[in-house]
Amino acid sequence: MESTTSAAVALTTATAADVDVDLIFVPLFEDEMPGAALPGLDEGTGGMLGRAVESGEFRGRPYQLYLTPLNDQWRAGRVGVIGAGKAREFDTDRLRKLASAAALAARERRVPRIAFLNRHSGAPGKGVQAITEGLVLARFSGDTYKSGERSAPPVEEALVISAHGGAALEGALERGRVLGESCNLARELCNEPSNVLTPSIFAGRGEAIAREGGLQVEVLDEEAITSLGMGLLLGVSRGSSEPPRVLVMRHAPAGAPARPVLGLVGKGVTFDTGGISIKPADGMDRMKDDMSGGAAVIGAMRAISLLKAPINVVGVVPMSENMPGGRAIKPGDVLTGAGGKTVEVLNTDAEGRLLLGDGLWYARHLGATHLVDAATLTGAIVVALGKAASGLFGQPDGWVEAVRRTALRAGDRCWPMPLYEDYREQIKSEIADMVNTGGRPAGACTAAMFIREFVDDLPWVHFDIAGTAWAEEARAWQGKGPTGVAVRTLAELAFTSAEW
Structure with missing residues (x-):
């Protein structure tokens, strides 16, 4: 399998003309002349x-690319200007995507050594981190099982050109590298076939x-x-x-306070047929990625x-297949969770929330004080938001907003969804809880309401990533x-516990 590491990403403070690579990428805004960049x-x-x-x-529209040779006053052979869109809309998410687009374009052209100019006008570290994340994300290969011709290999060397250097920026680059990897x-886990x-x-x-x-x-x-x-x-x-499994991971740094304890829970259904309430055959192959939250x-x-977060964190991933075998649960069956609920x-294809129920209970059992779960949970969220954003549910409002701000900074677009008490009426049973x-x-809302039953009054956020875990188009x-x-x-x- 292709390595996801990026040992050759580095920071340079050399002038662009002195950077010895094959291709330099420079973001250029709409209506901007090259000399301004x-x-x-x-x-x-x-x-x-x-x-x-x-x-x-060349108009500078987002991700538009224009390549041209450089003269012998430059050590690089060519420059690629990449459209950055309107200057007022430029942020770290756009910068991350530009860096990834640049590295993918170089990869397609089998260019081994590239450099990318940091044009972020804010804190230099934020720009360096975003660029590094983008460069590393471009290393992913999804065709590892092909025995014939495959996509071009990742670039061998990538430099981030920065006007500033120092330990802080080297730390930002390392942070971007770790997050991208x-x-x-x-x-890679999500891309694996379920028989593997x-x-x-x-x-x-x-x-x-x-x-x-x-x-x-x-x-x-x-x-x-x-x-x-369970x-x-x-x-x-x-x-x-x-057989099922539960993966439990703990980060317990020396000197960390007893509270808060962040609990992360991810749905780990390695293949979802829907069970007895079986899914249509068309598109079922995609259900190998129903463990995206766990991944x-x-x-x-x-x-x-690796980045040495200062607080205690526990990660819980309940793992299972959902198959229609002779011992499979049936509509009308009653199950009892670890917490007694x-x-x-009613529908065996609503299985992810069952895993999350036991997973959230166990995270609480391990001492979590703040909870976040991630799951490819409902088709309903795709109907509501399409593939442009993940659904964000939770309690209380302050915790939801803290997670939302973090997600936007990280480049994971999400949209807050309601959890009205009315939805509870829809999940009432005459014979069970x-x-x-x-x-x-x-x-999507009633599914989140179901999950909320397992967190009591703890701060909790649910990410429904059914529409965002898999890109249908390049x-x-x-x-x-x-x-x-x-x-x-x-x-x-x-790293944001001060905001909680």
Whole structure:
């Protein structure tokens, strides 16, 4: 499998003309002349770049790319100006995507050595981190199982050109590297076929990633899960010949305060047929990525450890298949969770919330004071928000807002959704504490209301990433396939406890 590491990403304070690479990328805004971005750039192209701007051939629209040779006063052979859009709309998310788009364009052209100019006008470290994240994200390869021609390899060397240097900026680059790598590790897991990534293998690979990152790790097998009374997880797994697992990761830095303890819980369904309430065949192959929330938690916990977050964090990933075997749960069955709550199963395809119920209970059991879960949970959130944003639910408003701000800084677009008490009426059961689905109306909201029953009054946020975990189409900054959504948000959250 392709390495997700990026040992060759480095910072340079050399002038752009003195950077020895094959191709330099320079972001250029709409209606901006090359000299405003980098003095001497147009002269270095013999006026070609200025003429392209004046004629309208290059307009600076987002991700538009224009390549042209440089003269012998420059050590680089070519420059690529990449459209940055309107200057007033420029932020670190745009910068991250521009860097990724640049590295992907270089990769497509099999250019081995590139440099990217930091044009972020705010704190230099934020720009360096965003650029590094983008450069590393471009290293992901989704075609690892091809035996014939594959996509071009990642660039061999990538430099971030900065007007400033020093330990703080080197730290920002390292932070970007770790977050980008952790996203790519999550993407690799999401891209695996389910015959390769069974719950047991998922737990083993997650354990290896966590241990290499310096985390304390425990894998709960079927016996341990049974002894804890995790009847919701056990119920979902009954139809499969593959036994369930729970991956437990702990980050416990020396000197960390007793509170807060951040608890991260990710849905880890390695393949979802829907069970007895079986899904349509069309598109079912995509259900290999129904463990994206769990992969995000694994990637985030790795980053949290490597970046030395100052607080205690626990990560819990319940893992299972959802299959229609002879022992599978059936509509009308009643399951009992580890916390004692009973659930009448109306639809076996609403299984992710059952795993999260036991997973959140266990995170609380381990001492979590603030909870976040991530799951590809409902098709309803895709109907509501499309694939442009994840759904954000939770309590209280202050905690939800803290997570939302972190997500926006991390480049994980999300939108707050309501949790009105009215939705509770839709999940009432006549024979148990609740049903596992409230029907089609407000389906994403009733699913979140179901999950809320397992967190009591603790601060809690639920990310429904069903629309954002997988890109159906390639974009300039991202290929088709797994996106690594929520990894950066969950990781960065562990550094924001002062805002809670």
